Amino acid sequence: MVPTAENFDVVVVGGGPGGYAAALYGAAAGLNVAMVEKDKVGGTCLHRGCIPAKELLETASVFRSVGSADRYGVKVGPAELDFSTTMARKQQVIDQLHKGLTGLVKSRKISVFAGTGTLGPERTVTVTGADGDTAELVGRHVILAAGSVARTIPGFDVDGKVVLTSDEVFELTELPSRVAVIGGGAIGCEFASMMADLGSQVTVLEALPQILPGVDKDVVAVTLRAFKGRNIDVRTGVKVEGHDPREGGTTVRFGDGEALDVDAVIVSVGRRPWSDTLGLDGTGVKVDDRGFIAVDEWVPHRRGRRVGGGRRHRHPGPGPRRLRRGHPRGEADPR
Numbered sequence: 001m002v003p004t005a006e007n008f009d010v011v012v013v014g015g016g017p018g019g020y021a022a023a024l025y026g027a028a029a030g031l032n033v034a035m036v037e038k039d040k041v042g043g044t045c046l047h048r049g050c051i052p053a054k055e056l057l058e059t060a061s062v063f064r065s066v067g068s069a070d071r072y073g074v075k076v077g078p079a080e081l082d083f084s085t086t087m088a089r090k091q092q093v094i095d096q097l098h099k100g101l102t103g104l105v106k107s108r109k110i111s112v113f114a115g116t117g118t119l120g121p122e123r124t125v126t127v128t129g130a131d132g133d134t135a136e137l138v139g140r141h142v143i144l145a146a147g148s149v150a151r152t153i154p155g156f157d158v159d160g161k162v163v164l165t166s167d168e169v170f171e172l173t174e175l176p177s178r179v180a181v182i183g184g185g186a187i188g189c190e191f192a193s194m195m196a197d198l199g200s201q202v203t204v205l206e207a208l209p210q211i212l213p214g215v216d217k218d219v220v221a222v223t224l225r226a227f228k229g230r231n232i233d234v235r236t237g238v239k240v241e242g243h244d245p246r247e248g249g250t251t252v253r254f255g256d257g258e259a260l261d262v263d264a265v266i267v268s269v270g271r272r273p274w275s276d277t278l279g280l281d282g283t284g285v286k287v288d289d290r291g292f293i294a295v296d297e298w299v300p301h302r303r304g305r306r307v308g309g310g311r312r313h314r315h316p317g318p319g320p321r322r323l324r325r326g327h328p329r330g331e332a333d334p335r
């Protein structure tokens, strides 16, 4: 990265759906926009979230359909999974969308800076690249859209083999035979469903009395029925106490002295805001004890022109906000 000091109408920190949608809207309004991204434009959603999750769910659905094809009189022989092809296709989909998105951002003349953005005084953003070079940007407005990372549980050290978060699930090279999913929220249930369809024996361990907390009871009931039909063991109201790793697997301790032998554990206990990389100390931007930036109902941070974007603040995520604006897909319209 070439050191530079540049002025922009808007500097967006974070290139996920919150950040790139804001950048595209700004550019569409004729503003001179910079976007800082420390990893890949597209963020969690494109690289480690919605897109790969839906891609793998689609594979699972195809596998399930083929497996039950003979019931419809369609003779195909026993279905067999080639997991390396599954994962290669998942990556192909991501790469294709990433190419389209970077092309779109470029075509709208948004200046993309690769590196970690930290906020300084007077709406400056310092970008530190992987090689340690820095660039200084000044925005009339700064949008903080750093997103979130998977939470973990003490005692469950993520190693990408036996203990995984959603990030590592998308990097698996083999499908584990027996899986414990800790956390029965939306993401945990997606993984449970997908892995059971692909052939894993899945147990969901949820501390609350029901899976999918906050979701309508009717929807929960349908999900539970579907899970039962796929032999997914759902254990609610159980607290995970710890685990005893061994070569190639672990034993998860939970509930009242119960134990479960598995090949992999997926820790899916929510996400925490990534505000700690933004260098907010001393900037006057208020962060609560959970790392969320304090914003009012209209999102802009009260102190001035910085605004929170995406997931870090206590405001509905981008999807619900866009839906309220009436976009049919709940997607940002990038024009």
Ligand SMILES: Cc1cc2nc3c(=O)[nH]c(=O)nc-3n(C[C@H](O)[C@H](O)[C@H](O)COP(=O)(O)OP(=O)(O)OC[C@H]3O[C@@H](n4cnc5c(N)ncnc54)[C@H](O)[C@@H]3O)c2cc1C
Residues within 6 Å of the ligand: 013, 014, 015, 016, 017, 018, 019, 020, 036, 037, 038, 039, 040, 041, 042, 043, 044, 045, 046, 048, 049, 050, 051, 053, 115, 116, 117, 118, 145, 146, 147, 148, 166, 187, 274, 277, 278, 309, 310, 311, 312, 317, 318, 319
């Ligand atoms: C497995 C999974 C499945 C999901 N499925 C769905 C779904 O079906 N539907 C749905 O609506 N949502 C889904 N989500 C949630 C969705 O991914 C998030 O709501 C969305 O990505 C949030 O967008 P964002 O821009 O706020 O943050 P992110 O997508 O996390 O993007 C933030 C970006 O900021 C960058 N960044 C962070 N700090 C800095 C810094 N200091 N400097 C520069 N860059 C920085 C990060 O590298 C990242 O690229 C899913 C999430 C997961 C994990």
